[in-house]
Amino acid sequence: MVGVAIAHPPESLSIDRKVALANAALIRLFHVAGSGGGVTLQALTAAGAIVETALCSSNIRGWLEVVWQFDNATHQHCLLVAGLAAAFGRQLGMSRADCQRLTHAALLHDLGKSRIPIAILNKPGRLNTIETAIMHEHPALGHAMLGGQGFSEDILTVVRSHHEYLDGSGYPDGLTGTDIPDLVRLVTICDIFGALIERRSYKEPMPGVKAYAILESMTGKLDMDLVHAFRPLAELAG
Numbered sequence: 001m002v003g004v005a006i007a008h009p010p011e012s013l014s015i016d017r018k019v020a021l022a023n024a025a026l027i028r029l030f031h032v033a034g035s036g037g038g039v040t041l042q043a044l045t046a047a048g049a050i051v052e053t054a055l056c057s058s059n060i061r062g063w064l065e066v067v068w069q070f071d072n073a074t075h076q077h078c079l080l081v082a083g084l085a086a087a088f089g090r091q092l093g094m095s096r097a098d099c100q101r102l103t104h105a106a107l108l109h110d111l112g113k114s115r116i117p118i119a120i121l122n123k124p125g126r127l128n129t130i131e132t133a134i135m136h137e138h139p140a141l142g143h144a145m146l147g148g149q150g151f152s153e154d155i156l157t158v159v160r161s162h163h164e165y166l167d168g169s170g171y172p173d174g175l176t177g178t179d180i181p182d183l184v185r186l187v188t189i190c191d192i193f194g195a196l197i198e199r200r201s202y203k204e205p206m207p208g209v210k211a212y213a214i215l216e217s218m219t220g221k222l223d224m225d226l227v228h229a230f231r232p233l234a235e236l237a238g
């Protein structure tokens with residue numbers, strides 16, 4: 001069982017403190033999963049509640065500013081994507097339950113990376129062919145790690161399918177069109193955008209407007225109605 005110190009942080013905590021709590025919960029999720037333990041629904045719910053509470057009292061920009069300071073690339077990425085997903089769900093007017101599912105799925109989407117060698121995860125610059133093939137195993141790894149533990153099928157599908165594209169050019173299953181559910185499409189947009197605006201020591205950060213232009217250029221791969229709905233968030237990201 002994975003415990004967390006504060007499941008529902010008080011509203012009065014600073015955004016820095018809330019992001020720190022969310023990160024601590026995320027570290028536990030990844031540590032337990034990476035060492036062969038089971039990720040519990042309780043731990044995931046706690047981490048998701050922290051993200052949602054933080055975004056209720058701050059805007060996405062405040063969340064990003066704190067998360068950008070993190071050195072651990074995978075943690076920074078998952079927290080960026082979770083914050084973007086929570087904000088995107090609210091902006092789309094999704095129900096609280098749907099927002100929670102979206103946030104939980106975003107937090108877990110790259111859990112399989114806990115089984116990918118650090119040297120590949122943190123490699124500055126491009127991966128070679130072999131490294132890319134290993135990296136591409138993370139969706140199926142994450143899906144297998146979470147199977148049979150009570151997670152809903154739609155969250156498992158996000159973990160497995162967040163690198164699929166509508167035109168069938170994604171991985172691991174080469175899904176197309178309606179085979180890719182809305183929850184996956186939402187996380188995929190947040191995932192790509194989050195990866196583009198990440199801050200690393202070895203590269204210049206990409207401005208939100210430029211990252212959004214890349215999303216817009218992915219016609220045929222991404223759901224363009226959702227990409228256009230994402231635009232206000234991208235502009236807030238600076």
Ligand SMILES: [Fe+2]
Pocket residue numbers: 109110138139162163
């Ligand atoms: Fe991924």
Ligand SMILES: [Fe+2]
Pocket residue numbers: 077081109110191
């Ligand atoms: Fe990702």
